[in-house]
Amino acid sequence: VRRPRIGGSLVAGLTFLAIGAVLLLHALDAFDLPAGVVPAALLIGLGLALLARRP
Amino acid sequence: VTEPQDAPAPPPEPREPRRSPGLLVLGAVIAAVGIAWLLAAVGALDVPLLAGLAIGLMVVGLALVLAPRGAHVGPVIVLGIVLALLGGSAAAIGVDPVSGGAGERVHRPGSAGELDRDHELGLGRLELDLTRLDPEELGGTIEASVGIGELVVLLPDRAEYEVDAAVGIGEARALELSDAGWGVRLRGRSDDEPPLRLELEVGIGSVRVVQG
Numbered sequence: 001v002r003r004p005r006i007g008g009s010l011v012a013g014l015t016f017l018a019i020g021a022v023l024l025l026h027a028l029d030a031f032d033l034p035a036g037v038v039p040a041a042l043l044i045g046l047g048l049a050l051l052a053r054r055p
Numbered sequence: 056v057t058e059p060q061d062a063p064a065p066p067p068e069p070r071e072p073r074r075s076p077g078l079l080v081l082g083a084v085i086a087a088v089g090i091a092w093l094l095a096a097v098g099a100l101d102v103p104l105l106a107g108l109a110i111g112l113m114v115v116g117l118a119l120v121l122a123p124r125g126a127h128v129g130p131v132i133v134l135g136i137v138l139a140l141l142g143g144s145a146a147a148i149g150v151d152p153v154s155g156g157a158g159e160r161v162h163r164p165g166s167a168g169e170l171d172r173d174h175e176l177g178l179g180r181l182e183l184d185l186t187r188l189d190p191e192e193l194g195g196t197i198e199a200s201v202g203i204g205e206l207v208v209l210l211p212d213r214a215e216y217e218v219d220a221a222v223g224i225g226e227a228r229a230l231e232l233s234d235a236g237w238g239v240r241l242r243g244r245s246d247d248e249p250p251l252r253l254e255l256e257v258g259i260g261s262v263r264v265v266q267g
Contacts, residue, residue, distance in 0.1 A: 012132050019143075020142070035147035038143030038147075042140070
């Protein structure tokens with residue numbers, strides 16, 4: 001049985017959307033953003049995007 | 056009687072070359088950044104750098120989510136990575152290097168009445184020379200920030216003060232204290248209750264408080 005795959009570009013897009021939203025809220029002084037959160041989230045998202053790539 | 060031969064089939068109409076959605080998004084984001092920069096340069100728009108990067112990143116993310124299956128999205132993903140890293144760096148250093156202008160700026164008040172208490176420079180060197188002021192007149196809070204560059208505060212010899220200096224990447228020196236590296240935070244005071252407070256911030260570069 002083949003696993004359904006959702007696509008790497010979709011996961012990468014959702015990752016960028018989430019990071020962009022967090023950065024925007026930080027720019028609006030909604031909360032503090034510790035250094036290192038963005039690169040870590042980027043690595044996690046891009047890693048998941050590679051895993052989700054269609055064959 | 057010979058039957059007419061079948062007319063040769065007309066050549067297929069040339070297909071209009073399809074534009075890559077990746078390049079379309081790349082072009083749209085680059086053009087949007089240029090327009091926003093132009094509007095900011097003429098003073099018609101006041102968007103912090105970080106907010107602009109965040110909005111650009113969300114546009115890229117949305118384009119990837121909506122991209123058709125099999126679309127060539129490589130350039131868009133690269134653009135998203137660059138925007139995310141720039142945004143993360145801008146958030147980490149905490150100072151906007153775009154707003155505030157660029158160059159070398161010196162503020163040298165001759166009296167307490169001429170003293171400006173809030174200074175901002177995007178890129179370059181900012182010097183606050185307060186040595187012409189009577190130390191007895193120096194009080195309250197003075198805030199100064201530089202995005203990328205150097206921030207120097209010169210104080211009269213007998214001035215009593217406290218300092219709270221933050222540097223994203225670089226070094227800070229004040230009150231015979233110094234620190235360097237990433238996320239530098241330097242706090243100190245010359246007296247129990249000094250009348251003057253300096254709140255200094257540099258994104259990338261150095262901050263120095265010099266007396267005498």
